[in-house]
Amino acid sequence: xxxYLVDQHLHPGKTATTLARIESRLIELGINxxxxxxxxxxxxKELVQDQVREGMKTVVAIGTDALLRQMIAVAAPLNxxxxxxxxxAPIHLAKVFGIPEGGDAxxxxxxxxxxxxxxxxxxxxxxxxxxxxxxxxxxxxFDGKYHINIQSDEPRISVCNFGNIFHGAFSREDLSxxxxxxxxxxxxxxxxxxxxGSGTGRDSVFPVRKxxxxxxxxxxxxxxxxxQVISTPATVEIVPQKLKMIVGKSRWF
Amino acid sequence: xxxxxxxxxxxxxxxxxVIGPTVHVEGDFVGEQDVLVxxxxxxxxxxxxxxxxxxxxxxxxxxxxxxxxxxxxxxxNITVKDKxxxxxxxxxxxxxxxxxxxxxxxxxxxxxxxxxTAAKSEAARDNEAxxxxxxxxxxx
Numbered sequence: 001x002x003x004y005l006v007d008q009h010l011h012p013g014k015t016a017t018t019l020a021r022i023e024s025r026l027i028e029l030g031i032n033x034x035x036x037x038x039x040x041x042x043x044x045k046e047l048v049q050d051q052v053r054e055g056m057k058t059v060v061a062i063g064t065d066a067l068l069r070q071m072i073a074v075a076a077p078l079n080x081x082x083x084x085x086x087x088x089a090p091i092h093l094a095k096v097f098g099i100p101e102g103g104d105a106x107x108x109x110x111x112x113x114x115x116x117x118x119x120x121x122x123x124x125x126x127x128x129x130x131x132x133x134x135x136x137x138x139x140x141x142f143d144g145k146y147h148i149n150i151q152s153d154e155p156r157i158s159v160c161n162f163g164n165i166f167h168g169a170f171s172r173e174d175l176s177x178x179x180x181x182x183x184x185x186x187x188x189x190x191x192x193x194x195x196x197g198s199g200t201g202r203d204s205v206f207p208v209r210k211x212x213x214x215x216x217x218x219x220x221x222x223x224x225x226x227x228q229v230i231s232t233p234a235t236v237e238i239v240p241q242k243l244k245m246i247v248g249k250s251r252w253f
Numbered sequence: 254x255x256x257x258x259x260x261x262x263x264x265x266x267x268x269x270x271v272i273g274p275t276v277h278v279e280g281d282f283v284g285e286q287d288v289l290v291x292x293x294x295x296x297x298x299x300x301x302x303x304x305x306x307x308x309x310x311x312x313x314x315x316x317x318x319x320x321x322x323x324x325x326x327x328x329x330n331i332t333v334k335d336k337x338x339x340x341x342x343x344x345x346x347x348x349x350x351x352x353x354x355x356x357x358x359x360x361x362x363x364x365x366x367x368x369x370t371a372a373k374s375e376a377a378r379d380n381e382a383x384x385x386x387x388x389x390x391x392x393x
Contacts, residue, residue, distance in 0.1 A: 146280025146296065155275065189275050202291055204273035207284075 002026075002033030002083075003051045005044055005071065007063020010088045018102050022062065022085060025106040033058075038067075045074050052078055058246075060109065064088045069225060072128050076119055076243045083109050083246040096175070098248030108248045115251070116241035117178045120161040120224075122234050127224035128243065131159040131236060133213075134221045138232060140185070141212040148187075148206070156188040159211060159236055172252050179253060181240045182207040211236040269302075274309060288318070290325070304333075308342045321351075323360075330364070 004026075006019070026032040034056075036047055044067075048059055060083035061071040068084050075082045085105040086094035099105050120127045138157075141147045150157075161183055163175040176184050187204040213222070215232040222230045269287045272278055277293040284300035291307040297315050298304070304318035310325035320335040323343040331337065333351040341359030348364040356362070 146278055146282050149277040149279065150275055151277060152275035187273065187276060189273060202271060202273045202289075204276045204292070205269065205271040207270060207286075 001051075001054070001056045001058070002031055003048065003056045003059045004033060004035040004062055004085075005047060005059065005067070006035065006037040007061070007067040007088060008038040008040075009066075010063055015087055018087060019062070021103045022087075022106060025103050026109075029106055029110040031106070031110055044070050048074050048078070048080070052080070057081060058083060060085060062087055065090050065093045068093055069128070069227070072243060073126065073225070073227075076126050076128075079244070081114060081244045081246060085109070095250075096252045097245065098251030100248070109246055111248075113247055113249070114244050115179070115247045115253075117243040117245055118161055118181060119239045119242040120159065120183055120236060121239050122222060122224055122230050122236045125224055125228055125230060126239070126242070127161065127228070129160070129162045129225050132223045132226075133157040133159075134223065137216045138220050139214045139216055141214075142185070142206060142208045143210050144212075148204075150187060152189055158186045158188075159208075160184045160186055161238070175252060177253060179241070181238060182209060183211070183236065183238050184208075185211060209238050270300075272310075274307075282314075306343075308340075 023032070023035065034051065036042060038044055038047075048056075051059075058081040059071055059075050061067045062085040064087070068082075071082055084094070084097060084099055086099060086101045091101060094101055094105075099108050120131060122131055139147060160176045162178040185206040185208055189203060213220075213232050213234045213236065219231045222232065222234055224230060269289070270284050272288070272290045272292045272294065274291045277295070279295045281297040282294065282299065283297075284302065286300070287302040287304070288298070288300045289305045289307070290298075290310045290312060292310060294312045294314050298312060299317040300319070302319055304316065304321040306312060306321070306323045306325040306327060308324040312325070312327045312329065314327075314329045316327060316329055316331040318333050320337065321331065321333050322338045322340065323345070324340040325342070326344045328346045330347040331345065331349050331351075335351070336353040336355065337349060337351040339345065339354070339356045339360040339362070341357045343357075343360040345360075345362045345364060349362065349366045349368075351368050354366055354368045
């Protein structure tokens, strides 16, 4: 049973025809289901939870990257399968998952090629792309075996599952492998400026399964998927194959 | 494998570790893939992959790897299954065990070196122990 959630921010004039075409195609393929448009009064979480009680197993986001991010956050803890019909803008994630835009995405849904993708978990919150640390005066312990000291002013620290995919455009080289059972802690050095010119030290990369983060002074904020804010102390771990996503053949992983 | 400009590159496969010049690792580092050290490591550094130690890196640890290319400083014993390559700026204070040891002019070593037969014997002993474990019948 399918639940289709339509992005409330889609421009009605520009997308009405495409939406009608999508609905027709879903009926032709025999994968039509309940279609709901999100609004201030209808949140994605409530709609999904209601339909799960009635046996719904697959939720499909029709809209932009922001809606897909929302669907993943709601669906993954409930072990639902997530689909995506890209419509509107931005839809950078469409090419990552190998899904064409608009009505053609219905055929990918119908093929139902499901890929199990890792997710990260920080305290009790799941994240999909990455966890960013603000003003990271922290002590980090990796897999309970070693810790690191960073001898740099204001380094930028990210814990990546998929990479920074929810913050504007990106290229294939920006991605981490989301199915390898590891998170990658990336420590980016700030650019050094001197009389002889500027330069960057090499970034550090640590693959890790479990990471403990403690603040050295005051509590530090961690930002998951550019949305959720969590404070230290934090336990960050990989949850292998947590998210079930319908993908296309031309996906990037 | 490693970005030309030193920047982070997403990888579709493999989980290599890069210890950059501003990072100091303390404790028991155990890896599965290749490791590049350009910073500092104290404690233990073990990997099943290949190890590369940059010119300005300082490693004060017991080191184990499949193969190694050393251009920096290591204070500790080094055990490598295949080949260890000491470049001109390498400085080793500890014992070396490897199948093959290559030393460029200028590299300094203060310790014992074992290569070829000794390393082969150690590998053969490991294989024998593994075979004996497999031959032990399962308990009913």
